[in-house]
Amino acid sequence: MEYGNTAIIFMVIAVVACALGLTFFGVYYLNKIVDQNAREGSSGRQT
Amino acid sequence: MHLIPQSASHFHLLLSIFPSIGLIFVLGFYVTAFATDDAAAKRSCLVLFGLLGLLAIPTYVSGDRSMAVLSQDPKISQDLMSTHFGWGVTSLALLVLTAAAALIELWRSRRAERVSNDALHLVLGLALVTLALMVITGEVGWEINHHELRLDPATQRTPQAWSHVHVILNHFPTVGFVFALLFYIAALVMNNVVMKRASLVVFVICAILGVPTYVTGAASMWALTGVPGISRAVINAHRDMAVWTLFGLAFTGVTAWIELWRFRHLGRFSNRSLYLVLAFAIITLGVMAETGHRGGQINHPEIRVATDTLPTDPKAGLSAAIESLINHVIWFVPWQTVHFFGFSLIFGTALAISLRVLGFWKSMPFSAVHRILPLGVFGVVMNVFSGMLILFADSSRYLNATTFAPKTAFITIGAIAVLYFSLSERLWTVKAGEDAPMSAKWVAALVLLSWAGVIMGGRLIGYV
Numbered sequence: 343m344e345y346g347n348t349a350i351i352f353m354v355i356a357v358v359a360c361a362l363g364l365t366f367f368g369v370y371y372l373n374k375i376v377d378q379n380a381r382e383g384s385s386g387r388q389t
Numbered sequence: 390m391h392l393i394p395q396s397a398s399h400f401h402l403l404l405s406i407f408p409s410i411g412l413i414f415v416l417g418f419y420v421t422a423f424a425t426d427d428a429a430a431k432r433s434c435l436v437l438f439g440l441l442g443l444l445a446i447p448t449y450v451s452g453d454r455s456m457a458v459l460s461q462d463p464k465i466s467q468d469l470m471s472t473h474f475g476w477g478v479t480s481l482a483l484l485v486l487t488a489a490a491a492l493i494e495l496w497r498s499r500r501a502e503r504v505s506n507d508a509l510h511l512v513l514g515l516a517l518v519t520l521a522l523m524v525i526t527g528e529v530g531w532e533i534n535h536h537e538l539r540l541d542p543a544t545q546r547t548p549q550a551w552s553h554v555h556v557i558l559n560h561f562p563t564v565g566f567v568f569a570l571l572f573y574i575a576a577l578v579m580n581n582v583v584m585k586r587a588s589l590v591v592f593v594i595c596a597i598l599g600v601p602t603y604v605t606g607a608a609s610m611w612a613l614t615g616v617p618g619i620s621r622a623v624i625n626a627h628r629d630m631a632v633w634t635l636f637g638l639a640f641t642g643v644t645a646w647i648e649l650w651r652f653r654h655l656g657r658f659s660n661r662s663l664y665l666v667l668a669f670a671i672i673t674l675g676v677m678a679e680t681g682h683r684g685g686q687i688n689h690p691e692i693r694v695a696t697d698t699l700p701t702d703p704k705a706g707l708s709a710a711i712e713s714l715i716n717h718v719i720w721f722v723p724w725q726t727v728h729f730f731g732f733s734l735i736f737g738t739a740l741a742i743s744l745r746v747l748g749f750w751k752s753m754p755f756s757a758v759h760r761i762l763p764l765g766v767f768g769v770v771m772n773v774f775s776g777m778l779i780l781f782a783d784s785s786r787y788l789n790a791t792t793f794a795p796k797t798a799f800i801t802i803g804a805i806a807v808l809y810f811s812l813s814e815r816l817w818t819v820k821a822g823e824d825a826p827m828s829a830k831w832v833a834a835l836v837l838l839s840w841a842g843v844i845m846g847g848r849l850i851g852y853v
Binding site for chain 1: 647650651654655717718719720722723724726727730731734760761763764767768771775
C-alpha cells in the first residue's frame with residue numbers, strides 16, 4: 343500500500359507528539375511530587 | 390511447551406545457571422553490604438551463599454544424569470563433556486565450601502550483633518575463586534550444545550561474537566531477577582533501606598542488560614537460520630516472547646529507577662511504588678521464564694518431550710507481524726524520528742548533568758541538576774522501544790554494520806554509569822559553589838563519551 347507525503351508527515355507528528363507528551367508529563371509529574379514534598383517540609387533532604 | 394523439567398537434562402539446564410550467574414549477583418549484593426556496612430544485608434547475603442551451596446547437589450546429580458543421556462548422541466563431543474564435568478565438580482565443591490563457611494558464620498554469630506569480618510572476608514575470597522572456576526565451567530558447558538559456536542565463522546550471516554555473547558548474556562536478566570527478587574522481598578520484610586536500594590539497582594541493571602541481550606539474540610537468530618536441525622519457527626516463538634520480556638524489563642527497570650530517583654529527593658520510599666516494582670518484577674520473571682524455555686528448545690532437543698507441540702510456521706507470531714509492518718515507510722519514519730528525539734533528550738540531559746559535575750554552573754547544587762535526570766531516562770525508554778522496532782526492519786544489515794557492536798556496548802555502559810548520579814552519597818551533598826568529587830568527574834566523562842559513542846555509532850551505520 344502506498345502512502346502520500348501528507349499521511350507520512352501526519353504519522354510522524356502524531357507519534358512524536360505522543361512520545362514527547364508522555365515524556366514531558368512524566369518529568370513534570372515526578373518533579374511535582376518532589377516540589378510538593380519540599381513545601382510540606384517532610385523530607386529534610388537537599389532538593 | 391512445558392516449563393517444568395521432566396528430564397535430568399532439562400533440570401540441569403535450568404539449574405546450572407544459578408550457581409554461576411547467581412553467584413555474580415550475590416557477590417554484587419555482598420560488596421554493597423560491605424560498602425554500606427549493613428549487618429542485615431551481610432546476613433542476607435550469607436543466607437544466599439548457603440542457598441547457592443545447596444543448589445550444588447541437584448546441579449551435580451542432574452549434570453551426571455544429563456551426561457549419560459547426551460553421551461548417546463554422536464554429535465556431542467565426549468571430550469568437551471569430560472572437561473565440563475571436571476571443572477564443574479571442582480567449582481561445585483568450592484561452592485559448597487563457600488556455602489559452609491557462610492552458614493557456619495551465620496550460625497556462630499546468631500546471638501552477636503555483628504558478624505566477624507575475618508569470616509566475611511573468607512567467604513568473599515572463596516566466592517571469588519568459585520566464580521572464576523564457574524566461568525570456565527560455564528564456557529565449556531555452553532560449547533557442548535550450541536551449534537552457533539561451532540559454525541565456520543566465514544559462512545555465518547552475523548559475526549560469531551554476537552551469538553557467543555547472547556549465550557552468556559541471556560542468563561543475566563533471568564537469574565538476576567530471581568536473586569534480586571529474593572533480596573527485595575527480604576528487604577521489604579525487614580524494611581531495610583540498603584537492601585531495597587540494592588535490589589532496585591539490580592532490577593535496573595537487568596533491564597539495561599535486556600538491550601544487548603535482545604540485540605545479540607537477533608544476531609544469533611541469523612547465525613542459526615538455515616542450520617540443519619534448527620527450526621526458524623521455534624526461533625521466532627522465542628523471539629516473540631523476547632519482545633514481551635523487553636517490555637517487562639522496561640516497566641520494571643523504569644519504575645525501579647524512578648523509586649531510586651525519588652528516594653534521593655524525598656529520603657524515603659513510597660510503599661505503593663515499591664509494591665508496584667514487586668508486581669512488575671514477578672510478572673516479568675514469569676515472561677522471562679517462558680522466553681528462556683523457548684530459547685532452550687532451539688538448541689536442546691534433549692529437553693523436548695512427546696507432548697511438546699513445537700511451532701512449524703516461521704511466518705506466524707508477533708515478530709513476523711511487526712517485521713512486515715515496520716518495513717512500511719509510514720511506520721518506519723515516525724519511529725526513526727522518535728529515535729532521534731530520544732537521543733536528543735538523552736544527550737542533552739547527560740551533557741547538562743555531566744557539565745555540572747565537571748565544574749560548570751557551580752552556582753547550582755548537584756541536587757538541582759539531578760532533577761532533570763528523568764528526562765534522559767524517558768529518552769532511553771523511547772529509544773529502546775523505537776530501536777527495537779527499527780532493528781526489526783532490517784536486522785541482518787544493522788547487525789553486520791561495523792559500528793553497531795560498539796553502539797550497543799556504549800548504550801549498556803552509558804546507561805549503567807548514569808545510575809551513579811542517583812546513588813553516590815558524596816555527589817548528592819555537593820552544594821552550590823562546591824566542586825564534585827574526582828570519582829564523579831570520571832563517571833561524568835564516561836557518561837558523556839558513552840552517549841556520544843552511541844550517537845556516532847548509530848549514525849555511521851551504513852557508511853563504514
